[in-house]
Amino acid sequence: MNKQRIDRITENMKKAGLEQIIVSSTASLYYLTGYWVEPHERMIALYLDTSSRAILFGNEIFGLNSSPDLPLICHRDSDNPVKDLAEAVRPGELGIDKFWYSKFLIGLMKLRNDIVPVQGSGPVDLARQMKDSDEIKLMRNNSRINDQVMGVIIDMLQEDVAENYLASEVNKHFLQKGADCEGAQLVCFGANGADPHHNSDSTVLKAGDSVIFDIFTPINRYWCDMTRTVFYKTVTEEQRQVYELVKLANETAISRIKPGVLISEIDKTAREIITQGGYGEYFTHRLGHGIGLECHEPPDVSLASDIPLEVGMIFSVEPGIYLPGKFGVRIEDLVLVTEEGCEVLNQYPKELQVVG
Ligand SMILES: [Mn+2]
Numbered sequence: 001m002n003k004q005r006i007d008r009i010t011e012n013m014k015k016a017g018l019e020q021i022i023v024s025s026t027a028s029l030y031y032l033t034g035y036w037v038e039p040h041e042r043m044i045a046l047y048l049d050t051s052s053r054a055i056l057f058g059n060e061i062f063g064l065n066s067s068p069d070l071p072l073i074c075h076r077d078s079d080n081p082v083k084d085l086a087e088a089v090r091p092g093e094l095g096i097d098k099f100w101y102s103k104f105l106i107g108l109m110k111l112r113n114d115i116v117p118v119q120g121s122g123p124v125d126l127a128r129q130m131k132d133s134d135e136i137k138l139m140r141n142n143s144r145i146n147d148q149v150m151g152v153i154i155d156m157l158q159e160d161v162a163e164n165y166l167a168s169e170v171n172k173h174f175l176q177k178g179a180d181c182e183g184a185q186l187v188c189f190g191a192n193g194a195d196p197h198h199n200s201d202s203t204v205l206k207a208g209d210s211v212i213f214d215i216f217t218p219i220n221r222y223w224c225d226m227t228r229t230v231f232y233k234t235v236t237e238e239q240r241q242v243y244e245l246v247k248l249a250n251e252t253a254i255s256r257i258k259p260g261v262l263i264s265e266i267d268k269t270a271r272e273i274i275t276q277g278g279y280g281e282y283f284t285h286r287l288g289h290g291i292g293l294e295c296h297e298p299p300d301v302s303l304a305s306d307i308p309l310e311v312g313m314i315f316s317v318e319p320g321i322y323l324p325g326k327f328g329v330r331i332e333d334l335v336l337v338t339e340e341g342c343e344v345l346n347q348y349p350k351e352l353q354v355v356g
Helices: 003-016 026-033 083-088 102-111 122-128 133-154 163-176 190-194 237-255 263-276
Strands: 020-023 044-049 054-059 072-075 092-096 115-119 186-189 210-219 222-232 288-290 297-301 314-317 320-323 327-330 333-337 342-344
Touching: 003 026, 003 044, 003 122, 020 026, 020 122, 026 044, 026 122, 044 083, 054 083, 072 083, 083 102, 102 115, 122 297, 133 163, 133 210, 133 222, 133 333, 163 186, 163 210, 186 190, 190 210, 190 320, 190 327, 210 327, 222 237, 222 327, 222 333, 237 263, 237 314, 237 320, 237 327, 237 333, 263 297, 297 314
Parallel strands: 020 092, 054 072, 092 115
Antiparallel strands: 020 044, 044 054, 186 210, 210 222, 288 297, 288 314, 314 333, 320 327, 333 342
């Protein structure tokens, strides 16, 4: 158990008026216990209360161990998975992890009609969104690796190369540099780039295409995530104009980041620039997302996010313009909020590039 992190979460629980919570998401459990368990349909749950009492409940197949600071209660596949947990919880409000399956919650409620389930991820999310020094070190390093892979992959652009071939090359280079697994890398040529989540397919590269590389991976459990857009052989006036607008939105939003500023203001800054440039309706998604043990985690970086920036937050700044049937441009960096402003974790250049 990570004592410091448990203490922060206990503090957050007290502030939220929550006396007991259940933590079940893979990333949150890893954050607190060091165990990385992907339970799939089986059950794992960490019970925590404000006196820092912690009990781990899990299927025996997970191979977990009991320890003095974290007693373990195992069940087998043939047991009711929530039976032991039902004996441990106290009556009243019980905070539930947002990712806990309803089948377990409903099972627990059947055994204990004196509990009142409430949203219970807040205390852990609040702790996780402020990265500590170990996490910052890892994420800085991982973004450095992302910069290197971006350089390698942009150099591989040539006539008739396919999106999915380049996506597999991205994975290959990430794995060589220590990535935990392969991912669905986004490589989008020309009109495919107008879909922000286009899946790399067999489309081949042609002169005049915009090329979006949105590449990401976990390395030692922590994610990096960066997007660059370049142009192959030629660039039109419209492509150049859209690119410069997105770059300005990215850079201006980053320049406004400092502790105390509302996150919604950062989104608004980028959105206003793109709107003033005449492309507001084509910036179809939020500005960014928190990142850490999950590629998308709190804080949400959108107009709806009325919480102030705090030192230690790491999130993406990724404005984009998507012109259906034509092309798309997105530029994404990860930033770390610091006392003075922010540190941009990605260093691959953002100047407009025409390659090939
Ligand atoms: Mn992203």
